[in-house]
Amino acid sequence: MVTTDALTVPPKKRKKYDRRRGHGEIRRSIFPTTMLWVLAALMAFPLLWFLLSSFKPGGELFSYPLSFFPREWTLGGYEDAFERIDFLRYLGNTFTVAAVTTIITVFLCASTGYALAKYKNPWLSVLGLCVLSMTMLPGEVILNPMFMVVRDLGMYNSLLGVIMPSILTPTGVFMFRQFYLTVPDELIDAARIDGASEYGIFLRIMVPLARPIMLTLAIVSFQWRWNDYILPLIILGDPDQFTLQIALRSLVGAENINWSVLLSASVLSMIPLILLYLVFQRYVTSSNINAGLKD
Amino acid sequence: MTLPTLSPSSSAHRAGEDGRRVRRRRISRYRLAPFIFTVATAVLFGLFFLWPGVLGLSYSLTDYRGWGEPEFVGMSNYTDLFGDSEFYQSLGRTLLYAAFAVPVGYCLALAMAVALTTKRARGKTPARIIFFVPWLVSPIVAGVIWRWMFGESFGFVNYIIRLLGGDSVQWASNADLSLFVAVLASAWGGAAFNMLLFIAAISNVPQSYYEAAELDGANGRQRFWYITLPSIAPTSVLVILLSSLTAMKEFAMIQALNGGGPGTQNRLIVQYIYETGFERSLVGYASAASMVLLVILMVIAIIQLRISKRKNAW
Numbered sequence: 247m248v249t250t251d252a253l254t255v256p257p258k259k260r261k262k263y264d265r266r267r268g269h270g271e272i273r274r275s276i277f278p279t280t281m282l283w284v285l286a287a288l289m290a291f292p293l294l295w296f297l298l299s300s301f302k303p304g305g306e307l308f309s310y311p312l313s314f315f316p317r318e319w320t321l322g323g324y325e326d327a328f329e330r331i332d333f334l335r336y337l338g339n340t341f342t343v344a345a346v347t348t349i350i351t352v353f354l355c356a357s358t359g360y361a362l363a364k365y366k367n368p369w370l371s372v373l374g375l376c377v378l379s380m381t382m383l384p385g386e387v388i389l390n391p392m393f394m395v396v397r398d399l400g401m402y403n404s405l406l407g408v409i410m411p412s413i414l415t416p417t418g419v420f421m422f423r424q425f426y427l428t429v430p431d432e433l434i435d436a437a438r439i440d441g442a443s444e445y446g447i448f449l450r451i452m453v454p455l456a457r458p459i460m461l462t463l464a465i466v467s468f469q470w471r472w473n474d475y476i477l478p479l480i481i482l483g484d485p486d487q488f489t490l491q492i493a494l495r496s497l498v499g500a501e502n503i504n505w506s507v508l509l510s511a512s513v514l515s516m517i518p519l520i521l522l523y524l525v526f527q528r529y530v531t532s533s534n535i536n537a538g539l540k541d
Numbered sequence: 542m543t544l545p546t547l548s549p550s551s552s553a554h555r556a557g558e559d560g561r562r563v564r565r566r567r568i569s570r571y572r573l574a575p576f577i578f579t580v581a582t583a584v585l586f587g588l589f590f591l592w593p594g595v596l597g598l599s600y601s602l603t604d605y606r607g608w609g610e611p612e613f614v615g616m617s618n619y620t621d622l623f624g625d626s627e628f629y630q631s632l633g634r635t636l637l638y639a640a641f642a643v644p645v646g647y648c649l650a651l652a653m654a655v656a657l658t659t660k661r662a663r664g665k666t667p668a669r670i671i672f673f674v675p676w677l678v679s680p681i682v683a684g685v686i687w688r689w690m691f692g693e694s695f696g697f698v699n700y701i702i703r704l705l706g707g708d709s710v711q712w713a714s715n716a717d718l719s720l721f722v723a724v725l726a727s728a729w730g731g732a733a734f735n736m737l738l739f740i741a742a743i744s745n746v747p748q749s750y751y752e753a754a755e756l757d758g759a760n761g762r763q764r765f766w767y768i769t770l771p772s773i774a775p776t777s778v779l780v781i782l783l784s785s786l787t788a789m790k791e792f793a794m795i796q797a798l799n800g801g802g803p804g805t806q807n808r809l810i811v812q813y814i815y816e817t818g819f820e821r822s823l824v825g826y827a828s829a830a831s832m833v834l835l836v837i838l839m840v841i842a843i844i845q846l847r848i849s850k851r852k853n854a855w
Contacts, residue, residue: 275661277761282656286668289653289675292729295697296686308695311704354581361578365571373579376586382842383594386790386811387831390607390818391593391600399588411589414582444574473679475793476811480819491681491793498685498797509689512682519677527670 300324300509307505323510330507331493332485333514339405340489341518343478344471347409351418351467352460359422360452364434380416385477393480407481408489412471418463425459426452461529465522472519490515601828611825618829627805628830631813638720638809639788646728646735646784647777653732654739655765676733684797687726688713716806719799723807726794731787735780742776743769775848782845789838810834 295314299307300323302316327333362374385392392411393402401407429452437447453460475491482488488496494515497508523530601618605611622628653672657665678686691698691712699709712718750768759767770777792811795801801808808816814834818827 271661275663278656278659278662279664281652282659282662282668283664285653285656286671289729289732290671292686292690293674293678296689299689310700312697312700354585357578358582361575365575367572367575369572370575370579373583373586376591377582380586380590382839383590383835384786384790384838386792386814387835387838388593388597389815389831390824390827391596392589393819394596395589395593410585414585414589419582444571445577448574448578469677473681475679475681475796476815480815491679494681494685495793495796498681498688499800505689505695508685512685516678516682520674523673523677524670527673530673 296509297513300513304506307509323506324514326504326507327511327514330504331497331511333493333511335486336488336490336493337514337518339487340472340491340515343405343408343474343489344468347412347471348464348467350409350413351415352464354413355415355418355463356422356453356456356460357448358419359424360426360448362419362423363426363429364431377414377416377419380414385411389476389480392477396481402481403483403487405482405487408474408478412474412477415467415470418467421459421463422456425456429455458529461526465526465530468522469519597828597831600825601832603825605825605828607822607824614825618826619832621826622829622833628813630805631808631810632833634720634807635789635791635810638723638791638807639785641721641724642727642788642791643781643784645724646731647780649728650732650735650780651739651777653736654743655769657736658740658743672736673733675730678730680730680793681797683726683730684794687722687729688798691722713799714803716803719803720807723791723795723798726798727788727791730794731784735784738776738780739773742773746772778848779845782841782848786838786841786845789834789841 298315301319301321303318303320303322306317358373358377362370362377396402396407396411399407399410401410433451434447437451442450473491474489475495478489478492479495482492485493485496490511494508494512497504497511600611602613602615603611604614604618656662657669657672662668675683690696693699693709693711693713696712699712703709710718712722746769750772751764754764754768790811791809792815795807795809795812799807801812810830811834814827814830817823817830
């Protein structure tokens with residue numbers, strides 16, 4: 247990478263530099279650039295190896311010597327994945343869960359965060375503390391009771407049972423609260439004087455203002471729900487209702503792992519998220535993400 | 542609102558009443574609107590947080606098995622738990638896992654952040670995208686990916702080791718090596734997020750410090766050790782605490798990587814709770830184990846809240 251960089255600098259441009267300085271620049275950028283790309287290669291390698299393996303025919307997966315690129319490219323594994331497991335159904339289930347939860351989450355967190363930031367009354371103080379306490383009690387410690395509650399509400403084995411408990415996230419609420427604290431109160435007062443109702447202020451002024459935060463939370467929330475494992479695991483018992491992660495787990499938990507199907511099914515399960523990320527990546531990697539953004 | 546035919550005195554009286562009514566309406570409006578904005582949150586909190594939380598706490602004091610009437614047994618679940626070697630093994634294994642996963646993840650995330658913030662590095666934008674992709678990979682798929690890399694008879698790593706003349710390493714059948722793979726996988730999957738925190742912290746370090754150090758002849762390594770690292774200390778603490786929380790809750794990735802194996806040797810605490818509560822149906826007992834985990838997580842979370850409030854780390 248470094249050498250190609252150095253070579254691709256057009257000769258004219260290089261002349262424009264003071265020779266000593268130009269050389270020093272390139273020399274000094276060698277070490278950081280190498281470090282950066284060695285790390286990038288390390289991070290990318292497992293995924294690339296996995297991706298390329300999924301295009302190998304079943305026989306080549308285990309035959310030595312292994313080769314980085316498939317000697318024979320095939321989509322056989324992908325065809326198998328669609329044939330042997332009900333891939334489209336799992337995809338649909340996962341998409342339903344992730345999309346519905348995300349839409350409700352964004353609006354609920356926006357309105358709650360707005361109320362917590364801009365109104366003061368005892369009810370809100372208590373609620374704020376409650377939401378804060380949620381960060382300390384993760385879902386992993388209430389597995390059994392969560393199952394009982396969902397069962398008693400009649401949502402066992404339905405996607406609704408996965409959607410409802412994951413709607414409320416303290417992270418989302420605090421993201422919006424933090425944002426609305428920075429919005430000046432004068433804006434609200436002005437709108438009130440102009441006769442806007444409280445709901446109108448929220449819907450017509452505050453929601454559009456928070457659009458970047460909404461998008462960030464939407465992407466993060468979609469990723470959480472897409473990749474969620476433990477809640478669907480305890481709520482969904484019927485294979486027809488499985489999400490992708492549960493289906494993949496049952497593939498990898500099998501006595502004899504069918505690697506060819508597993509590889510391609512895993513790759514397929516990642517595609518929607520990767521597309522979403524490539525389109526919206528600046529909303530995720532930009533600075534307004536904060537430490538609370540951890541499920 | 543007032544009729545024009547009314548006498549001045551009654552009109553003044555009306556005006557006063559009007560004012561009061563307006564004020565009352567405004568108060569109720571300021572009360573009602575936030576209530577409407579938050580009522581759904583409160584309901585969800587009650588249903589899926591408070592209720593299971595209370596239920597879990599009370600189950601932990603009973604011998605509930607998922608059906609029938611739970612019988613109150615006092616603290617006996619807890620006393621049993623502290624004499625249960627399986628529980629200790631899971632807890633110990635989880636702590637061991639966290640003790641390795643946290644520092645490895647920390648170093649990787651910091652290295653990535655430093656590499657991305659170095660002025661002279663080329664190609665930062667594509668590298669940033671590459672660094673971030675593992676964040677998209679679900680824990681299950683991350684486990685599958687590393688299982689594939691470290692397969693004993695078919696994995697890439699053993700293939701290279703054999704090419705170099707070594708013997709194939711027992712990545713799956715040796716418990717410690719298997720845990721080592723889990724540590725690598727968790728560092729790989731969790732680094733992107735911590736990297737963002739580090740990048741934000743590093744770019745907040747005043748540039749003048751570096752310029753002054755450069756004038757005084759400090760080299761890159763010295764600048765990192767004596768300027769960058771101390772300046773981002775609050776973020777470091779935050780990252781360590783957040784990663785500890787994540788490591789203590791690890792479940793899905795290990796499920797796909799080795800299923801807690803070989804045997805039950807790498808069964809971490811959440812998997813222990815899951816198997817006790819759902820497969821063996823000892824709900825009361827599993828709830829007691831959950832409460833122990835809860836206490837551990839709460840201690841970490843409280844430390845984190847304290848520190849972040851004091852230092853304003855984020």
